[in-house]
Amino acid sequence: MRLENASALVTGGASGLGLATVRSLVERGVHTVVVDLPSSQGAEIADGLGDLCTFAPADVADAEAMSAAVEAAATVAPLRALVHCAGRGGTVRVVDRHGVPGALDTYRSLIETNLVGSFNALRLAAAAMVGNEPVEGERGVCIMTASVAAWEGQTGQTPYASAKAGVVGMTLVAARDLASRLVRVCTIAPGTFDTPILSRFSDEIRANLAAAVPHPARLGRPEEYAGLAMHIIDNPMLNGETIRLDGAIRMPAR
Numbered sequence: 001m002r003l004e005n006a007s008a009l010v011t012g013g014a015s016g017l018g019l020a021t022v023r024s025l026v027e028r029g030v031h032t033v034v035v036d037l038p039s040s041q042g043a044e045i046a047d048g049l050g051d052l053c054t055f056a057p058a059d060v061a062d063a064e065a066m067s068a069a070v071e072a073a074a075t076v077a078p079l080r081a082l083v084h085c086a087g088r089g090g091t092v093r094v095v096d097r098h099g100v101p102g103a104l105d106t107y108r109s110l111i112e113t114n115l116v117g118s119f120n121a122l123r124l125a126a127a128a129m130v131g132n133e134p135v136e137g138e139r140g141v142c143i144m145t146a147s148v149a150a151w152e153g154q155t156g157q158t159p160y161a162s163a164k165a166g167v168v169g170m171t172l173v174a175a176r177d178l179a180s181r182l183v184r185v186c187t188i189a190p191g192t193f194d195t196p197i198l199s200r201f202s203d204e205i206r207a208n209l210a211a212a213v214p215h216p217a218r219l220g221r222p223e224e225y226a227g228l229a230m231h232i233i234d235n236p237m238l239n240g241e242t243i244r245l246d247g248a249i250r251m252p253a254r
Contacts, residue, residue, distance in 0.1 A: 191246025
C-alpha cells in the first residue's frame with residue numbers, strides 16, 4: 001500500500017508497539033493519528049512529533065470516540081492504514097484458589113477492550129477506506145494485534161487469550177469480507193515484547209521471559225513490531241494472515 005498523500009491511524013499509539021509504529025509512519029512522511037486514552041501521553045507525543053502527528057483521545061471500544069478519530073485522519077488525507085495496537089492484560093482464573101468462580105465482570109471488561117475494541121477499530125477504519133480511490137489496486141490495509149497467547153495462553157490468562165484468539169479468528173474472515181473492496185487485513189501476534197504490559201512484572205520474571213525465547217534470547221523490541229507492520233503495509237500479497245513475531249517461543253503453562 002502506497003502511503004503518499006495518505007493518512008494512518010494507530011491505536012495504543014502513546015506507548016510500546018503503537019508508539020514505535022507511529023514513529024515509523026511519521027518518519028516516512030505519513031500524517032498519523034495517535035489514538036489512546038485521554039489519560040495517556042498521546043497529546044505530548046503528538047506535539048513532539050510535529051505537524052505530521054495528531055492525537056485523538058479514545059477508548060477503542062467507544063464507537064463515537066473512534067468514529068471521531070477516524071474522521072480526524074480522513075479529514076487530513078485519505079485513511080489508508082490502520083495499525084491497531086491498543087489492548088490491556090489481566091488475570092482471571094476459571095476458579096480461584098479459594099474455589100470461587102472467576103470474576104465475570106473482569107472477563108467482560110478485558111474482552112470489551114481487546115476483542116470488541118479490535119472489531120470496532122477495524123470496522124470504522126475499513127468503512128473509511130472503502131471510499132478511497134484505488135492506488136495500484138489497493139484502497140487500504142488494516143493491521144490488528146493478537147498474541148502468542150491466542151494459542152498458548154498461560155494459567156490465568158483466560159480473558160486475554162480468549163480475546164486474542166478472537167482476533168486471530170477474525171483476520172481471515174475480515175480479509176475475505178473486504179477483498180472485493182480492495183482492503184487488506186493482517187494480524188501480528190507478538191511473543192514477549194518489552195512493552196508497558198510487562199511493566200507490572202518484576203525484573204526477575206522479565207529476565208525469565210527473555211531467557212525463554214529460543215533465538216534471539218531476549219524480549220522483543222517495539223521497533224521490530226513496527227518494522228513488520230511497515231512491511232505488511234508495503235507488501236500487497238500479505239492478506240488474511242496472522243504472523244507470529246516471537247523468536248520461536250512456545251509459552252509454557254505457567
